[in-house]
Amino acid sequence: MSLTFSAVLFDVDGTIVNSAPVIMGAFRSTLSDFGLEIPDDQRLRTYVGPPLWYSFGDLGYSGQLRADLVSRYRERYMDHYLDPEPFDGVRDLLWDLHHAGVPLATATSKQTPMAIAQMEHLGLADAFDVIAGATPDPGSSKTTVIHEAVARLGAMGADVSHPVIVGDSIWDVRGGHEVGIPVIGVGWGYATEDGLDDAEVVCETVEDLRALLMPAGC
Incomplete structure (x- = not known):
């Protein structure tokens, strides 16, 4: 990898x-x-x-x-979707990646307006180049959201030659692979026992993820 x-x-x-x-x-x-x-x-x-x-x-x-x-x-x-807080260390990682010039996007199964509102509420909206989420259409899936996120980054001029998705579930793994990109699983989320078995790598901590994602010299 x-x-x-x-x-x-x-x-x-x-x-x-x-x-x-x-x-x-x-x-x-x-x-x-x-x-x-x-x-x-x-x-x-x-x-x-x-x-x-x-x-x-x-x-x-x-x-x-x-x-x-x-x-x-x-x-x-x-009524409550704005309540959740980021996991410890994730906020800093996102901003550090942004300041290092890494193109960032969300790829979430929550609907796009909610994803935008949540990132704005958390003060993270400006860390992302693209906030991509699901549509109300029953055909909307993690695969379609990932595809949209990559396409929108590319349309902005971002280098999407080697994208990766970071996620905590089998849906992220399946979606990433169906689009043809590698998957980094995270161990602090809600994965089922074997949900991340097919991820290219699993990071148990945010620091492990930071070591994989931060560009050399940053």
Whole structure:
């Protein structure tokens, strides 16, 4: 694996911010609103990161009910999505990469307006050249978001010859590989037991990630 990357994409939930409590709470509230069974916390944690359409489908819901659940979840999530804080050290890493001239983008399954608002709320919006997120379309996936992020960076003139995505879940791994870029997994997020097995490398700490991403001499 090359240790020189021309651009870096970051997943948000579980990679930049510790959002599991908010996301799991939104799932509980949504399912409760519809009088549906609420899974245990272990299962709910697996839905931190995947597209909502997948998550509610995985819970066994389809058709109009799934669409209604997705819509209600978004209403519930809107009340608290700005609450999560960055993991220790991540904020400084993002700014240091930005000041070193590394092109940065988000690649998140949350919808783009929410991703923009969250990065602005955290004071991180200006660290990124591109803030890319999902669309309401059920066909929107981590793969389509990654593709968009790389395309938008390239359109700005950034060097996208050797991009990499940093993420905490199997969705980041699959999405990155489907687009044809390597994946750095992070150990502080919400990966399932084998979720990062196919990542090119896994960094257990932010300092490990810094050592991989910072350009030589910075």
